Amino acid sequence: MHTSGAATRRCVVWFGQPDRAEQDALALAGWPVRVADAGSDGVGIRNGDIVVALADLRVDDRGVHEAMERMVAEHPGVPWIALVSPETPAREPTVKRVLRDCIDFFTSPIDTERLQQALARLSGSGRLRGGGPADIAGMVGESRVMHQLRATIRKYAPVDLPVLITGETGTGKEVAASALHRLSARAERPFVPINCGALPPNLVQSELFGHERGAFTGANARRVGHIESASGGTVFLDEIGDLPLDAQTSLLRFLQEGTFERLGSSQPIRADVRVLAATHVDLEKAVAEGRFREDLYYRLNVLRLPMPPLRERGGDVELLAQFFLEQFRQQHRTGQPVSFSASARRAMRAFAWPGNVRELLNRVQRAAVVAEGPLIDTADLDLPAQPAERSVAAGLGEARILAERDAILACLRETRFNISECARRLRISRVTVYRLCKKHRLALDELR
Template identity: 65%
Template sequence: MNNDMSIRCLVWFGEPTSIERARLAQAGWHTRVGDASAQGGGVGIRRGDTVVAMADLRQAGTETLRSMAKLMADHPRIPWIALLSADTSVQSPEVERVLRASIDFFTAPVDMHRLIETLGKLAGDAPPQVSAHADVPGITGNSPAMMAVVASLRKYAPVDLPVLITGETGTGKEVAARALHKLSQRRDRPFAAINCGALPANLVQSELFGHERGAFTGANARRVGHFEAAAGGTVFLDEVGDLPPDAQISLLRLLQEGTLERVGSTQSIKLDVRVLAATHVDLEKAVAQGRFREDLYYRLNVLRLRMPALRERADDVLQLAQIFLDSFRKQHACHARTFSALARKALRDFSWPGNVRELLNRVQRAAVVAEGAQISVADLDLEDVVAPKGGHSSLGLMRTSAERDAIMACLRESRFNISECARRLKVSRVTIYRLCKKHQLVLEDTH
């Protein structure tokens, strides 16, 4: 809902039908008709209004197409939507320019439901519930790999046993540990996340298990360690493989007997705490090399959870990227609202060595540097990923990308009916099949 005084305005360059206008008005959008060939588009825009522009190519001749492409280039901060007719040739350079500058494409007759939904998203309405597991805090992604993680989280959360979480850096091991805590009976008790690799070697014991006054030089007062401070709750030990030998013994004792001793004391303290541990190194190897106690390894490794690398779940990348962008926009003024078609391709194709953390960093950086409504490949610093290889020209790549998007849009609007799609695009059904194959559009999965 639009709850401030600003209005929502769709500037329609072309000729909206009365039905289209009426449906938009019902949805709270004012339609203003613009003229692409007039100076500045022929419409004044009030500061503070939410503005989206429609490049309606249904009636556009070559001259209008040129003016439209120029207008779009002159106003990159406005989110543009393109509207094609079944006859529009996506191969023409002018149409290609328009498509490249557009956030989304529609083919006539317009699917008004989808248009209004798209406009709502651009205006910053709450996105529809995208997660199939909204009750699992912090975990985003509906890919099969993530669904398997969520199933394990649900199974492991209520069981009061240690969980060893493995996975590359930035895959969300701490996020998973927090989710386990939040889904458990301990949710109202403390959660402590400790990076074992970041603790100074000589202070590990006292940091984790506390110390008595005078236990060592500088111990001027009794101090409670992280474990005691988290009594009744959960302790997450990140980089557990970095624990020095004496701390490994103390941890083993805590896991076996449920007791600890502060440094400088011989008194055992009973403690109820759940231990979760994570590693991105091969703990089995550390055991084989004698750097990690085997008995402790078995105690920690009762339940095991592997966080998949981001490249194993390419389906989640775009969803995560949009979520990161939306949440960045809530906190900072920025023009970017979405990703260009080529940027989306780069996001999917990149190998993400730094996983979700790297994705978050790249999206935030791109949101800061992006000049227009769409984040480009250059904003993401991913030009190499989509750089033409072999004989492909950059224009060829753009063309391919525009062709794929146009076919997808038409298929969606034809409700994935091949004959209908072929009729609208004025090509044969065989051509549609061939293009789907070329662009790896799997028809059963495209819904």
């Protein structure tokens, strides 16, 4: 094995052949590269070293695969990242294992800035030897607003006061509430999320505070409400703006006095519960319109936590997309796809994401199912192509695009719209046939 630069306690062990620009960029970011090639007897990791293994899979090199195998066997705790291409080999058992266990993936030429972000993320998550304190689970992102959000959550968590979490739908308000609970002194007690908008209006009081037997028709037994069941822990009231006015009055009394009454009882019950609330509506406007109690608003708005929309989080969209893809691969034990193409990354950065993180999650999961190769493309995500992609298509000429359309249409007609037979004749998959039909706006039902 040979090294680049002086020995260090923090490094990237690169299995393959990085070029000088890649080594220099990482060295400038404080991550010198040690190159482990086919002749490596070991990687020279010392106790206390902070190490990330990088599998350069752009070239199918059996010797490098053997060096990776030794690394996996001798240092099972070292995290892996992979540099892949559409031709990445995945037949070797060692390569399959590395691809399955990687925490991030990159395409060629390597984006050193994003790699540095991934390494920094690892350092802060406790995944690296010598790493810092654990990050907040689920709060993925390296943008400035996310660093501020995590700092605010850590500041609010130990303070036993109500928190009002605001933000658009899909920004992760329940994730933030759960983090506040986990970082508080109540972490060992229940965390009870309640979607106020989903509660039947005639049962809101019973759901929140419980009822006694015979309190109303159908109340055949005593029922403990959500707030009582969370005693000692945290209640998260999602979509608090949808709470009916009578339930708002009862909740205000509980926040003021720490007691409540079950329906059908006049006996006050004390519950030690921290209340977190969330809303995507303008509560100030709701107060002005008489739809929300002003005194309850001020009781809930002691500490305020605004959640940033995804469109304001810059490169976080790529980090989140890779995070969601890795979750999907682990849950469904699938080897491919492993990352996103350059065009897909451009499309994700340019998209407005009206549904925020929830929409990104849904698109990534769908793309992971329909993608055919190791990289998810723009079409797999069902996102609009960006100008750079459209200019390339224009350069190919209208004639080529029309020829592709004519070819798929002619084959469909010759096979009497038998998708399987058409795919066999064109030597493509059925999914690609459907994708080409969608691309060229060929309505199969109408054509048939």
